[in-house]
Amino acid sequence: xxxxxxxxxxxxxxxxxxxxxxxxxxxxxxxxxxxxxxxxxxxxxxxxxxxxxxxxxxxxxxxxxxxxxxxxxxxxxxxxxxxxxxxxxxxxxxxxxxxxxxxxxxxxxxxxxxxxxxxxxxxxxxxxxxxxxxxxxxxxxxxxxxxxxxxxxxxxxxxxxxxxxxxxxxxxxxxxxxxxxxxxxxxxxxxxxxxxxxxxxxxxxxxxxxxxxxxxxxxxxxxxxxxxxxxxxxxxxxxxxxxxxxxxxxxxxxxxxxxxxxxxxxxxxxxxxxxxxxxxxxxxxxxxxxxxxxxxxxxxxxxxxxxxxxxxxxxxxxxxxxxxxxxxxxxxxxxxxxxxxxxxxxxxxxxxxxxxxxxxxxxxxxxxxxxxxxxxxxxxxxxxxxxxxxxxxxxxxxxxxxxxxxxxxxxxxxxxxxxxxxxxxxxxxxxxxxx
Numbered sequence: 391x392x393x394x395x396x397x398x399x400x401x402x403x404x405x406x407x408x409x410x411x412x413x414x415x416x417x418x419x420x421x422x423x424x425x426x427x428x429x430x431x432x433x434x435x436x437x438x439x440x441x442x443x444x445x446x447x448x449x450x451x452x453x454x455x456x457x458x459x460x461x462x463x464x465x466x467x468x469x470x471x472x473x474x475x476x477x478x479x480x481x482x483x484x485x486x487x488x489x490x491x492x493x494x495x496x497x498x499x500x501x502x503x504x505x506x507x508x509x510x511x512x513x514x515x516x517x518x519x520x521x522x523x524x525x526x527x528x529x530x531x532x533x534x535x536x537x538x539x540x541x542x543x544x545x546x547x548x549x550x551x552x553x554x555x556x557x558x559x560x561x562x563x564x565x566x567x568x569x570x571x572x573x574x575x576x577x578x579x580x581x582x583x584x585x586x587x588x589x590x591x592x593x594x595x596x597x598x599x600x601x602x603x604x605x606x607x608x609x610x611x612x613x614x615x616x617x618x619x620x621x622x623x624x625x626x627x628x629x630x631x632x633x634x635x636x637x638x639x640x641x642x643x644x645x646x647x648x649x650x651x652x653x654x655x656x657x658x659x660x661x662x663x664x665x666x667x668x669x670x671x672x673x674x675x676x677x678x679x680x681x682x683x684x685x686x687x688x689x690x691x692x693x694x695x696x697x698x699x700x701x702x703x704x705x706x707x708x709x710x711x712x713x714x715x716x717x718x719x720x721x722x723x724x725x726x727x728x729x730x731x732x733x734x735x736x737x738x739x740x741x742x743x744x745x746x747x748x749x750x751x752x753x754x755x756x757x758x759x760x761x762x763x764x765x766x767x768x769x770x771x772x773x774x775x776x777x778x779x780x781x782x783x784x785x786x787x788x789x790x791x792x793x794x795x796x797x798x799x800x801x802x803x804x805x806x807x808x809x810x811x812x813x814x815x816x817x818x819x820x821x822x823x824x825x
Contacts, residue, residue: 395420426451485772488773500615504537508602523585642754643667646702
């Protein structure tokens with residue numbers, strides 16, 4: 391399959407080029423030339439299939455033309471060594487728990503898949519070192535760093551805003567060493583993302599190093615996130631059949647890679663009636679739905695820090711998919727936005743009523759479902775990270791003492807290793823040129 395740029399000013403690319411380059415030459419995001427629907431027979435028996443087998447069929451629709459079946463199956467099965475279960479929180483509201491992977495966050499799926507796909511191309515083509523640049527507002531850094539840790543031929547640079555990620559999140563990518571370098575940027579997430587994008591556009595830097603991105607701008611990062619939407623439907627299929635309800639999916643949204651993957655799944659035939667994009671105070675997409683005007687702005691620091699994005703990159707893919715039609719996008723996706731105080735209130739109310747512990751991001755998704763679910767609908771929200779990753783905040787809000795899972799505690803014992811840099815591109819470029 392070929393991949394085109396959302397800006398439509400760059401040559402079409404092979405899958406390998408789209409993955410290795412990350413961003414097209416015209417600064418657009420790569421899109422598959424077509425989205426292949428899955429056959430009705432797949433959905434008729436989906437509830438009988440294991441997560442890995444469901445994911446393989448979805449992956450085959452995107453990558454099967456470019457990767458031999460045995461190799462693709464190996465990549466998928468090696469990626470998904472953990473489950474993504476659905477848990478009932480209350481009547482007709484379910485949580486898709488995406489925190490059972492190595493770093494306890496949803497990005498483990500995309501990061502692990504991308505690491506294995508990149509390694510496949512390195513081995514196939516006999517390439518020298520590839521350098522992965524990734525900007526993080528929280529969980530992306532830890533998921534990518536751990537997904538690529540020890541992968542031969544790949545070095546990862548994680549850029550994160552100084553003082554704006556949780557201590558536990560920070561420990562997951564600053565203590566690894568080996569082929570992982572953490573860059574502590576004196577700025578906000580949008581500054582980190584700008585450094586990554588500018589790096590890809592700098593000709594001198596790209597002559598010096600082979601660069602790619604592991605943010606959700608990379609097709610190998612965001613497309614595999616469709617896997618768990620199909621798995622969620624498989625787990626809920628019986629409930630939906632018994633109730634006759636339609637499925638609504640609510641996604642806590644920052645850079646919009648996650649919800650974009652779900653929308654792609656729907657285009658492949660996944661029976662999702664509609665989506666809800668739940669934002670924190672960074673309400674750029676919410677305002678677009680209300681006005682039809684997309685107006686990025688500097689990000690605000692919030693309690694749900696992994697969603698602190700003022701210029702969500704993947705909006706370009708949604709916009710492209712629906713031909714720039716505000717009407718089509720607004721018909722499929724509704725929005726909600728919550729202040730820090732509203733997030734706190736939601737976390738307390740859910741815990742008191744159900745006993746379920748939400749992290750701040752999942753709280754946005756849960757509340758949006760509570761407010762937006764209609765008669766005849768069943769809702770699932772994405773619980774994108776384990777609440778222990780935000781232990782200090784969660785304990786303070788709920789007056790609890792959440793147990794830290796052993797694999798999280800192990801990260802916190804390591805020694806922090808970072809490279810402090812300003813938010814100026816010239817400084818970052820100079821650092822990379824020395825590598």
